[in-house]
Amino acid sequence: xxxxxxxxxxxxxxxxxxxxxxxxxxxxxxxxxxxxxxxxxxxxxxxxxxxxxxxxxxxxxxxxxxxxxxxxxxxxxxxxxxxxxxxxxxxxxxxxxxxxxxxxxxxxxxxxxxxxxxxxxxxxxxxxxxxxxxxxxxxxxxxxxxxxxxxxxxxxxxxxxxxxxxxxxxxxxxxxxxxxxxxxxxxxxxxxxxxxxxxxxxxxxxxxxxxxxxxxxxxxxxxxxxxxxxxxxxxxxxxxxxxxxxxxxxxxxxxx
Amino acid sequence: xxxxxxxxxxxxxxxxxxxxxxxxxxxxxxxxxxxxxxxxxxxxxxxxxxxxxxxxxxxxxxxxxxxxxxxxxxxxxxxxxxxxxxxxxxxxxxxxxxxxxxxxxxxxxxxxxxxxxxxxxxxxxxxxxxxxxxxxxxxxxxxxxxxxxxxxxxxxxxxxxxxxxxxxxxxxxxxxxxxxxxxxxxxxxxxxxxxxxxxxxxxxxxxxxxxxxxxxxxxxxxxxxxxxxxxxxxxxxxxxxxxxxxxxxxxxxxxxxxxxxxxxxxxxxxxxxxxxxxxxxxxxxxxxxxxxxxxxxxxxxxxxxxxxxxxxxxxxxxxxxxxxxxxxxxxxx
Amino acid sequence: xxxxxxxxxxxxxxxxxxxxxxxxxxxxxxxxxxxxxxxxxxxxxxxxxxxxxxxxxxxxxxxxxxxxxxxxxxxxxxxxxxxxxxxxxxxxxxxxxxxxxxxxxxxxxxxxxxxxxxxxxxxxxxxxxxxxxxxxxxxxxxxxxxxxxxxxxxxxxxxxxxxxxxxxxxxxxxxxxxxxxxxxxxxxxxxxxxxxxxxxxxxxxxxxxxxxxxxxxxxxxxxxxxxxxxxxxxxxxxxxxxxxxxxxxx
Numbered sequence: 001x002x003x004x005x006x007x008x009x010x011x012x013x014x015x016x017x018x019x020x021x022x023x024x025x026x027x028x029x030x031x032x033x034x035x036x037x038x039x040x041x042x043x044x045x046x047x048x049x050x051x052x053x054x055x056x057x058x059x060x061x062x063x064x065x066x067x068x069x070x071x072x073x074x075x076x077x078x079x080x081x082x083x084x085x086x087x088x089x090x091x092x093x094x095x096x097x098x099x100x101x102x103x104x105x106x107x108x109x110x111x112x113x114x115x116x117x118x119x120x121x122x123x124x125x126x127x128x129x130x131x132x133x134x135x136x137x138x139x140x141x142x143x144x145x146x147x148x149x150x151x152x153x154x155x156x157x158x159x160x161x162x163x164x165x166x167x168x169x170x171x172x173x174x175x176x177x178x179x180x181x182x183x184x185x186x187x188x189x190x191x192x193x194x195x196x197x198x199x200x201x202x203x204x205x206x207x208x209x210x211x212x213x214x215x216x217x218x219x220x221x222x223x224x225x226x227x228x229x230x231x232x233x234x235x236x237x238x239x240x241x242x243x244x245x246x247x248x249x250x251x252x253x254x255x256x
Numbered sequence: 257x258x259x260x261x262x263x264x265x266x267x268x269x270x271x272x273x274x275x276x277x278x279x280x281x282x283x284x285x286x287x288x289x290x291x292x293x294x295x296x297x298x299x300x301x302x303x304x305x306x307x308x309x310x311x312x313x314x315x316x317x318x319x320x321x322x323x324x325x326x327x328x329x330x331x332x333x334x335x336x337x338x339x340x341x342x343x344x345x346x347x348x349x350x351x352x353x354x355x356x357x358x359x360x361x362x363x364x365x366x367x368x369x370x371x372x373x374x375x376x377x378x379x380x381x382x383x384x385x386x387x388x389x390x391x392x393x394x395x396x397x398x399x400x401x402x403x404x405x406x407x408x409x410x411x412x413x414x415x416x417x418x419x420x421x422x423x424x425x426x427x428x429x430x431x432x433x434x435x436x437x438x439x440x441x442x443x444x445x446x447x448x449x450x451x452x453x454x455x456x457x458x459x460x461x462x463x464x465x466x467x468x469x470x471x472x473x474x475x476x477x478x479x480x481x482x483x484x485x486x487x488x489x490x491x492x493x494x495x496x497x498x499x500x501x502x503x504x505x506x507x508x509x510x511x512x513x514x515x516x517x518x519x520x521x522x523x524x525x526x527x528x529x530x531x532x533x534x535x536x537x538x539x540x541x542x543x544x545x546x547x548x549x550x551x552x553x554x555x556x557x558x559x560x561x562x563x564x565x566x567x568x569x570x571x572x573x574x575x576x577x578x579x580x581x582x583x584x585x586x587x588x589x
Numbered sequence: 590x591x592x593x594x595x596x597x598x599x600x601x602x603x604x605x606x607x608x609x610x611x612x613x614x615x616x617x618x619x620x621x622x623x624x625x626x627x628x629x630x631x632x633x634x635x636x637x638x639x640x641x642x643x644x645x646x647x648x649x650x651x652x653x654x655x656x657x658x659x660x661x662x663x664x665x666x667x668x669x670x671x672x673x674x675x676x677x678x679x680x681x682x683x684x685x686x687x688x689x690x691x692x693x694x695x696x697x698x699x700x701x702x703x704x705x706x707x708x709x710x711x712x713x714x715x716x717x718x719x720x721x722x723x724x725x726x727x728x729x730x731x732x733x734x735x736x737x738x739x740x741x742x743x744x745x746x747x748x749x750x751x752x753x754x755x756x757x758x759x760x761x762x763x764x765x766x767x768x769x770x771x772x773x774x775x776x777x778x779x780x781x782x783x784x785x786x787x788x789x790x791x792x793x794x795x796x797x798x799x800x801x802x803x804x805x806x807x808x809x810x811x812x813x814x815x816x817x818x819x820x821x822x823x824x825x826x827x828x829x830x831x832x833x834x835x836x837x838x839x
Binding site for chain 3: 049052054075076078079080082083084086088089090091099100102103104131133147151153
Binding site: 298302328329330331332333335336339340343345432435436439440441457526527528529530533 | 621622623626640642643646700703704705707708786787788789790791796797799800801802803804805806809
């Protein structure tokens with residue numbers, strides 16, 4: 001029996017008087033990926049921030065590793081990867097990646113060494129001294145992900161990490177992320193507007209309604225993070241799952 | 257990269273601060289041997305021939321002989337010296353008899369202890385080519401003034417002697433621009449220039465000026481430049497002041513004897529002066545220097561005139577604003 | 590190099606026109622002034638050369654006031670910006686006061702500063718600091734507040750303390766703004782130093798300008814103004830140079 005590592009119970013949240021989340025329940029077993037899809041503006045990003053402890057929820061319980069902690073406690077156990085890479089232009093790729101290590105007090109040499117060791121595996125070999133503006137979109141996302149990984153947090157919250165990339169790069173990055181998670185498993189909550197991406201990368205996908213957000217459908221992904229992406233997404237089971245998710249999504253989008 | 261950037265900023269800032277700071281520290285006057293006492297003098301204006309005795313005393317070491325290390329501040333604002341004095345930032349200031357009386361009205365506790373120039377230098381000046389023959393001819397003319405209230409009262413008194421009122425002339429406040437006003441022709445006459453400075457300047461430029469000090473035109477005579485000190489300081493420790501005035505007397509005597517050396521001393525003190533003009537001004541000034549005594553009855557008359565012209569509300573007695581006790585040769589009771 | 594060509598041509602043209610107008614006496618005639626009150630560029634140039642020792646001596650005095658005053662203004666300006674950024678309460682309390690501080694006419698406050706601080710360098714530093722800190726503060730504060738909120742959220746999840754967020758994200762991001770403010774402040778330094786000298790000083794270009802004015806040494810007065818402009822331009826250039834070296838990512 002897998003114990004839930006991350007669980008959300010009865011989450012309710014408001015933006016002023018407007019209710020944005022209405023009784024949301026989620027559960028993610030350790031080292032698994034939960035994909036979240038939903039109509040635009042349904043509050044997916046806010047949900048991630050609440051899970052991470054960047055904000056306090058109005059009502060409900062969010063527990064990590066069995067502890068229903070406070071927001072700051074969650075913050076210490078979650079790493080957040082925002083939609084835009086937000087690499088700091090005044091640091092090199094290496095120093096950007098090593099940020100979490102520096103913040104925790106590691107010396108410059110030590111943190112650069114540790115980050116540098118992963119550059120090759122992330123396909124960034126030779127670009128350690130590059131400035132963010134010199135990197136392609138895909139490379140920037142990889143540096144951003146490395147930065148997230150190096151924070152050594154058990155929970156990763158990824159907010160539409162590949163939204164700004166073109167279709168080909170996005171597919172490559174999904175395969176690449178799958179490989180990284182295979183090497184270094186974490187508990188992940190992945191928000192994306194791309195249903196196929198959610199089904200490929202996640203173990204389970206939850207479909208959210210429009211605001212106020214609730215879970216309207218939850219389905220298991222047929223082949224989470226299969227090494228051969230092209231084969232996986234054309235598989236019958238995958239296509240069926242995608243149809244079901246799209247249907248739920250369309251209904252959620254249409255409902256007033 | 258980050259470290260070198262921060263270091264670069266810090267280095268530039270520190271370098272500038274260090275250089276400028278060190279240089280600024282260099283401005284502090286050096287501590288001379290323990291025997292001399294530092295003594296601050298603030299002039300009335302930039303170094304000019306009126307200060308001949310001071311600069312000669314400085315140059316020939318007379319202040320040092322008296323045990324004084326005199327530092328001289330040269331303001332560009334003639335209203336500054338008495339303020340500096342009242343604030344205790346200087347020991348002695350050069351100012352004007354009317355200013356001393358006004359300061360007394362404000363309760364500033366300052367007192368004139370010697371005259372530097374014991375007669376008026378402030379003059380009414382017009383150019384010969386203007387065709388003005390006397391005060392009466394000023395009717396309807398434009399007169400440039402420096403905008404000083406008691407000098408406006410001079411004008412009123414001067415005009416009154418020719419049965420004119422201030423409404424019969426156009427008076428224009430030009431501040432420091434007296435010379436340009438009269439040279440440029442925007443004024444027919446000007447009041448406020450000194451006979452030994454602006455008067456000489458105009459003569460050297462070939463403008464043919466007619467220069468009449470105001471005490472020849474009906475204003476009671478007064479001491480144009482006086483040395484002023486804080487009464488409290490004088491009562492506490494009169495010795496340095498006596499020593500200063502004695503050394504000044506020696507310096508003035510030396511200046512009067514050698515106009516050439518005096519001119520050289522002034523040019524050294526104020527490097528922007530024109531040598532020929534300065535020499536001419538020195539020649540015009542030396543004859544009026546030397547007498548440090550102030551006359552009680554004449555001060556009383558001038559103070560009364562100030563009151564009658566509404567410049568002060570009540571007339572202090574002369575002993576409240578001046579004292580001859582520190583001038584060399586006068587033995588205090 | 591080409592960037593300098595156009596302004597240089599314009600400047601040369603203006604100087605040329607001025608030389609013709611003043612040299613021929615036409616300008617003086619038009620203004621109804623004596624010719625020596627309207628010097629030509631040639632006369633100013635020769636006065637610059639003849640009086641180079643005096644101008645250098647006084648120029649050095651004023652340069653010290655300008656540089657040191659600018660450093661003080663920089664420290665005060667950046668300091669205020671950081672303090673006001675870190676504390677919302679402080680910002681709301683101080684902001685109107687800071688703006689009010691700029692409405693105090695320097696002409697009124699300068700003589701008082703001389704009485705308080707004497708004839709030395711300190712009143713000039715006070716005036717330059719007062720006049721120059723404001724653009725630095727306002728611009729730097731804007732820069733600090735322009736930080737992407739998402740970048741700050743990100744840093745919080747990367748375990749950054751408030752100080753680390755300031756040092757690694759907000760401050761570097763604010764540097765271009767700070768330099769903007771510094772450039773504006775640079776051109777005011779000479780005005781501040783000048784005011785300080787006008788009310789209480791024994792030396793410096795401002796002091797000399799006043800004396801020259803009184804003695805109608807108009808050409809030399811203009812020469813002093815030229816030196817003053819050169820000082821301001823040099824400071825401006827120094828700042829631009831520093832920015833190029835420090836802000837390497839734009």
